[in-house]
Amino acid sequence: MSRATDKAYDAIRNAVLQGNFGVGLRLKENDLATTIGVSRTPVREALRRLNAEGLIEFKSNHRATVTQWTGENVDDLFQLRALLEGFATALAAERISDAKINELSALADKMEQTSAGKRPVNFDRLSQLNSEFHRIVMEAAGSKRLQTLMAGLIEMTIILRTYHRYSPSELARSFGHHRELIAAFLAHDSEWARSVMTSHILAARASYVRANNNRNSADPKPPQRKTRTR
Amino acid sequence: MSRATDKAYDAIRNAVLQGNFGVGLRLKENDLATTIGVSRTPVREALRRLNAEGLIEFKSNHRATVTQWTGENVDDLFQLRALLEGFATALAAERISDAKINELSALADKMEQTSAGKRPVNFDRLSQLNSEFHRIVMEAAGSKRLQTLMAGLIEMTIILRTYHRYSPSELARSFGHHRELIAAFLAHDSEWARSVMTSHILAARASYVRANNNRNSADPKPPQRKTRTR
DNA sequence: AATGCAATTAATGTATACAAAATCTCCGAT
DNA sequence: ATCGGAGATTTTGTATACATTAATTGCATT
Structure with a gap:
């Protein structure tokens, strides 16, 4: 432009x-x-x-x-992202090239190196690499429309700094998802790929909820899944 | 604005x-x-x-x-719409008010009256009522974000004039979906509602594919009007 | 002091002038 | 006749001036 x-x-x-x-x-x-x-x-x-x-x-x-991300909205939006990115990943599994899979693999390497034994972990860098990983997957799905739909949803999690709140075991799980996704791509197995990506996002959602509850533990407001009364 | x-x-x-x-x-x-x-x-x-x-x-x-809707894209987009609108409908089933369900019911009445025994069927009117039906469902989902994501996808089907190509039996099936969706809403059964909506969209996709194949075999060039606003 | 309201100030909405870029035209070289 | 390219023309991009609307201030009244 x-x-x-x-x-x-x-x-x-x-x-x-x-x-x-x-x-x-x-x-x-x-x-x-x-x-x-x-x-x-x-x-x-x-x-x-x-x-x-x-x-x-x-x-x-x-x-x-x-934009203010309030609790109830965030929950809806994580679900939405899981759904959409799962779908996109299934498409990507059918269409992705070997070269792109190699790029993903290289990114997975970098992420693991970035966090290996380092203290404190450089979360900014990790988050950046993770965004790049997801960007490549979305691109491989080959639907421009889908990409624009996803853009805002992915950015939401950046703003919420979900990656910054990962515990060591959650990080390890996340890396595992990346590796498994690459395997699913290599097999061009769209249902496998979709399933892994869905897990990946829903795990992120759970981490967000957990980290958020801890932070608000002084606050007497429980996370509410509310229906409306209008 | x-x-x-x-x-x-x-x-x-x-x-x-x-x-x-x-x-x-x-x-x-x-x-x-x-x-x-x-x-x-x-x-x-x-x-x-x-x-x-x-x-x-x-x-x-x-x-x-x-925007030019090419064949392969349209297929992706129908799937995408089925996914998203299914999700939105599940949310709506949890949150919709009785008043809104009554509105939907009234719309379903009008649509059936509009097509009952009339020849030719007033597809423009039907399409308009159908849009209103979907709009209310999306609104009931209560996620502004989701609504804006859906807007373009729903409009795509308007541009493609999918409703105008429905056969009598397809119309009947579509009306049946509306009625069943209302029943699912009354029961506040989100999975039932989601499933009906998904069927509704995928049926529309199938109609589009069928009508498109027929049209292409008979008339290679779709009628194009060129007028200006106002 | 608190409230209501008018005048002022500040922000956004719209129109327009000018700049940059793309498209078109037309002429000459081959 | 075809192709290429230098201007001319059209179209979009940006800045800015003006219009409209929202926010603020400050004063008068209670």
Whole structure:
């Protein structure tokens, strides 16, 4: 796409993913424009794009804010991601090339090396490599539409920093999933691949719930799966 | 949202859904702007929004065109829709209110009355009622994110005019699905509901495939209208 | 002090002017 | 006649000015 719009998009997106804006904080077009060094027009386009991806929301007063991931929504969204990414992975298993499988394998190597015996573990790097892993899988599915649908859902887990909360055993399990997925790809077994990916995401969801409960242990609010009363 | 942008969005979206632009045709911002009666700015925003929903695509040369639904893609997308809408329907079964179930029931009545013994069947009206039915179900799922993800996929089937190709027996089956879905909602049985919805979409896919094969064998070129908005 | 309301300020929405890029045209070389 | 390419033209990208709407301030009233 165009230069200024991309610049604005990248800048805002990175800032959001790194948590540089407090949730609920108002993102003013003028401030963003001057900070990034472009005019308001490309900033506006970038905000709309990010809104479409779900990273940014517009309140009724037309103000843009970083999306707030509330407990109940997060649960729905993890399920949704498991479903969609499972489907995409099944497609990928049929279509992926050997070269791409090798790339995945190399990424799995790097991730294991990154965490092997290191203390503290470099979670930022791990999270980055993990994103790359998932990106390649999505790409292999060969559906542009599916990719755009997934984009926002994957980014959600980055914002929530789920990877940063993995215990050593959870990390090991995650690495195991990567290896098993590569095996399923090598066999071009779509149901196997789908199943592994679904496990991978649902395990991440469980980790998120656990880590979140611990953090909120002082808070008397239990995780609720609620139905609505309207 | 804002007045001019909404006006542009509605105008372009309706024109696309009614097939007033030939597929692959270039949508020029200036023409659209003068036709609709606003400036280019809101037209641009509308185009980006429609692009995010999948109705419009930008080619590498930055030109906007109506999305072309090619055979293989359509197949993926029907599967995707079956998956997503099935999931949404399962959520809806847990959360839907009695009032909404009554609305669905009323819609099912209207659809059956619309087609009962009439010749020719008013497919436009049917398709519209059917869209409303699905919209209510999606709303009942209570996930705004899920709704926006689905929007484009549902609109795809409108563009493809799948409903217009239903045979009498296929129509009857479709009505049966609606009734069964309402029963599943009354029982708040999410798996039943999901299953019915999945059947409903996959049946639509099969109809599309069948109708498409027939059409291609008889008439190699689909009828294309070229009109303009307003 | 708290409240309501008008005036002010600030933010977003829209139009328009200009810049950059893509497309088209037309002419000359082969 | 075909091809290539230098301008001309059209179209999109960006900046900016102006319009509209939301938020804030500060004063008057109670």
